[in-house]
Amino acid sequence: MRRGVRQVTAGLVALTALTGCGFLEELADPPPAPVATAAPASASASPSPVAQPPRVVLATQLSHDAAVPGGPYRGALQVSAHPVSAGLPQLGNGFAADCGLDAATARHLDLDLTFTNRSGATSVVATRISVSGPAVDADVLALVVESSAVDVRYCQDGDRTPEADRLVLGASGTVTTVTAHLVVGPDAPEDAFAGLTVELAGLHDTSAGGSGVDTPWEVARAPLTSCLDGPGGICVSVD
Missing domain, CATH: 1.20.5 (Single alpha-helices involved in coiled-coils or other helix-helix interfaces)
Structure with missing residues (x-):
């Protein structure tokens, strides 16, 4: 022991x-036990840029009193201009090839044309749309209107800077919007979209309740209208 x-x-x-x-x-x-230290707060992520909404450049009323059932015919027409964007607008195949434009160097300004049918029957707005201004005079701007036709071709017959087209609003419902695109390429100046005026000429209703009676629309002057060319025509500044 x-x-x-x-x-x-x-x-x-x-x-x-x-x-x-x-x-x-x-x-x-x-x-003493080691004191736990809080991890340094990470820098807050920069907020994503907020897309600017389109700007209303025209808001006016349309009317006509065709002597057919369903009248009187009333509606509202609005044109909204989107901010200038880089690249090509979203259109059908072949746009770049037809117009000789490249997505890397093109810019475009979109115009939404909206018709609200307030009649008791079907009515439409058919019109010729055109653009004028310094970039048109310099032959560096193209006007193209979206189309639901699958075989549509833009800038046909060698015209790479078309300045006019036709469109129809109202065929598919109470509220219908069609977009027109103003497009420029690398040879256009930085201020190519300044001083542009879009004209809607010969506004008329080709349906009038399904009667087929072709009737001109009367245009009411509105505060946002830049200029009024008289009954059935409007011109509006979009810059």
Whole structure:
């Protein structure tokens, strides 16, 4: 028994010698636990740029009193201009090839033309749309109107800068929108979209309740109308 006690005592002495005084001090007074530090707050992500909404450049009323059932005929016409965007507008296949434009260097300004039918019967707005201004005079701007026809071709017969087209609003429902695109290429100046005027000429209703009676629309002057060419015609600044 005395031999076993000596062995245990010797082991304690050896452990004390090997660990030193620091070990005993740490047992008596352990160091404070490390304080957890909060991770640095990451910089907030920059907000994504907000797309600018289109700007209303025309809001006016249309009316006619065709001597057919369903009248009187009333409606509202609005034109909204989108901000200038880089690239080509979303159109059918062959647009770039027909007009000689490249998506990397083109710019476009979209115009939404919206007709709201407020008649008791079907009515439409058929019109000739054209654009004028410095970029048209310089032959660097093309006007193209979206079409639901799958075989439509833009800039036909070698005319890469058409300045006029025709469109019809109202055939598919109470509210109908058709978009016209003003497009320029790399040879156009930075201010190519300045000073442009779009004219809607010869507005007429080719349906008039399904009668087929072709009737001119009368246009009411409105505060947002830039200029009025008389009954059945409107011109509006889009820059």
